[in-house]
Amino acid sequence: MVSTSADHFHDGPLTDVEVRRIRNDFPILDQQVNGNTLVYLDSGATSQKPVSVMEAEQEFYEQRNSAVHRGAHTLAVAATDVFEDARSTVAAFVGAADNELVWTANATAGLNLIAYSFGNASTGDVTPEARQFAVGPGDEVLVTEMEHHANLVPWQELCRRTGATLKFIPIMDDGLLDMEAAAALFTSRTKVFSFTHVSNVTGVINPVVELARMAHDVGALVVLDACQSAPHLGLNVKALDVDFAVFSGHKMLAPTGIGAVYGRAELLDAMPPFLTGGSMITTVTMEHAAYLPSPQRFEAGTQPISQAAAFAAAVNYLSETGMDRIHAWEAALGQRMVAGLEAIPGIRVLGPAAGTARAGLAAFEVDGVHAHDVGQFLDAAGVAVRVGHHCAQPLHRRLGLSASTRASAYLYNTTAEVDAFLAAVAGVRPYFGITGD
Amino acid sequence: MSALDSLYQQIILEQAKARRGADLPNHQLAGEDLPAGTGQCHQLNPVCGDEITLRVETSGGGADRAVSGIHWAGDGCSISMASASILSELVVGLGAGEVQGMIDNFREVMRSRGKMQADEEILGDAAALSGVSKFPARVKCAMLAWVAAEDALRQTA
Numbered sequence: 001m002v003s004t005s006a007d008h009f010h011d012g013p014l015t016d017v018e019v020r021r022i023r024n025d026f027p028i029l030d031q032q033v034n035g036n037t038l039v040y041l042d043s044g045a046t047s048q049k050p051v052s053v054m055e056a057e058q059e060f061y062e063q064r065n066s067a068v069h070r071g072a073h074t075l076a077v078a079a080t081d082v083f084e085d086a087r088s089t090v091a092a093f094v095g096a097a098d099n100e101l102v103w104t105a106n107a108t109a110g111l112n113l114i115a116y117s118f119g120n121a122s123t124g125d126v127t128p129e130a131r132q133f134a135v136g137p138g139d140e141v142l143v144t145e146m147e148h149h150a151n152l153v154p155w156q157e158l159c160r161r162t163g164a165t166l167k168f169i170p171i172m173d174d175g176l177l178d179m180e181a182a183a184a185l186f187t188s189r190t191k192v193f194s195f196t197h198v199s200n201v202t203g204v205i206n207p208v209v210e211l212a213r214m215a216h217d218v219g220a221l222v223v224l225d226a227c228q229s230a231p232h233l234g235l236n237v238k239a240l241d242v243d244f245a246v247f248s249g250h251k252m253l254a255p256t257g258i259g260a261v262y263g264r265a266e267l268l269d270a271m272p273p274f275l276t277g278g279s280m281i282t283t284v285t286m287e288h289a290a291y292l293p294s295p296q297r298f299e300a301g302t303q304p305i306s307q308a309a310a311f312a313a314a315v316n317y318l319s320e321t322g323m324d325r326i327h328a329w330e331a332a333l334g335q336r337m338v339a340g341l342e343a344i345p346g347i348r349v350l351g352p353a354a355g356t357a358r359a360g361l362a363a364f365e366v367d368g369v370h371a372h373d374v375g376q377f378l379d380a381a382g383v384a385v386r387v388g389h390h391c392a393q394p395l396h397r398r399l400g401l402s403a404s405t406r407a408s409a410y411l412y413n414t415t416a417e418v419d420a421f422l423a424a425v426a427g428v429r430p431y432f433g434i435t436g437d
Numbered sequence: 438m439s440a441l442d443s444l445y446q447q448i449i450l451e452q453a454k455a456r457r458g459a460d461l462p463n464h465q466l467a468g469e470d471l472p473a474g475t476g477q478c479h480q481l482n483p484v485c486g487d488e489i490t491l492r493v494e495t496s497g498g499g500a501d502r503a504v505s506g507i508h509w510a511g512d513g514c515s516i517s518m519a520s521a522s523i524l525s526e527l528v529v530g531l532g533a534g535e536v537q538g539m540i541d542n543f544r545e546v547m548r549s550r551g552k553m554q555a556d557e558e559i560l561g562d563a564a565a566l567s568g569v570s571k572f573p574a575r576v577k578c579a580m581l582a583w584v585a586a587e588d589a590l591r592q593t594a
Binding site for chain 1: 439440441444445450484485486487488512513514515516572575578
């Protein structure tokens, strides 16, 4: 392929100059915390929002607010257009068709939607096409040892309700999935395989295509937790060949209260609903109801409409910046964090060592200082990080810890911020009077 | 003194390392077959994983009973460990009512958002923890052992 100079300019990671310009779009970043300039490294928990996203939500309420998919008045039509245009935008962002994207409150709600719908297919009187989602005694649901609780507990509950068995692919000491063990765990009993694309603790990026193929080879449905990947990598659910995927808006520049489930169209149209009620039905009698096709089938009740408008503005912001360039920038920040942390005495980084691919985040243990105290010390220096088990207790237990400290970057973080974070971490053990390596 | 230094006073860092009273043996963690006058409670802060199992031994019985021993096992941040250590030193030998009064006072100070000055006459070394009250996210860390002690003490009645 011939590359023009303009194309070339848009290759590779963002530059420091571009990131400084991006930061102007995020007013919250320009503030002092405890007498220091804020260094926000907690985007893995929730991202900050650009002005365009906040304006999209405000514009909706100032100009178009109305209920969608009901009412014949002008505002109702305008609101419905905003809502469905937003669906098209977010669906296209992950490579899905419009009718393959269901709004949910967040990724947790999305995973519960899938697990509960499978549960509904497993009990009672269901349509023949819904039986493909049924699990019961003798069937297995497979997850991994690195899952966020949101992609573990709903499956524990599904297994408890249906009598299916939950199994997991273990991780190795460096946080990577044990692919040898994985090969033996996929059997004809495996009905569902649900796993994370990117670990929110170790930053490990799982080989989705290979894992999805292993699952499909045994006839299992594949669910991808894309919560930590959709914001940071160019995601294409068709290329990854997963059957379902979930993600949260608030981790990718959008407001809280909105997320999405991707599902292959023929699966969503065959799957029994989870939440039922208004807006998801065709004909209702006192005894019975028939359901709309996807996506309305899974959208009972009034939906997060202004949030959808803002979610579209968020993915437009990401697309215009360029997901490949964002990913490359964050990967460089992640490597800088890990290399810097490894050079500080008494610090152990969880997950792959410097030089191995990881997302733009690093969780670590400080020998002799509890994560909560580390976070408090960093906060006093203006550095915002996450402390605790990051909703991944089994992963921490596997790595011999109860808690860790995590710094997670996004497109608006600079190398200078990573360096400020590293300088603050270097001060932790001296402050708490811990010496030695 | 910076807010951080008022949180992490030297006495707190020293107590967190010393972990006085942290001698509850593993086989007693389940709290089975507790002798009369003994109570035990497990407390967990799910936010950060801080955890404590604390046993209160009393003698004398009835309303006049006195705390004769505190034994605990736990893991957590310096605030939660220092708080358990200080508590263990403070309450042995005191009457049950007196201990409950101390717990009530400590809770009030912790919840004051820095507005209430701790009285050393009442709280002894635990007054050093009053800096915690300015950090709402850490109050639960400081309270963990005290909540466990309160519940365990109630069981001895």
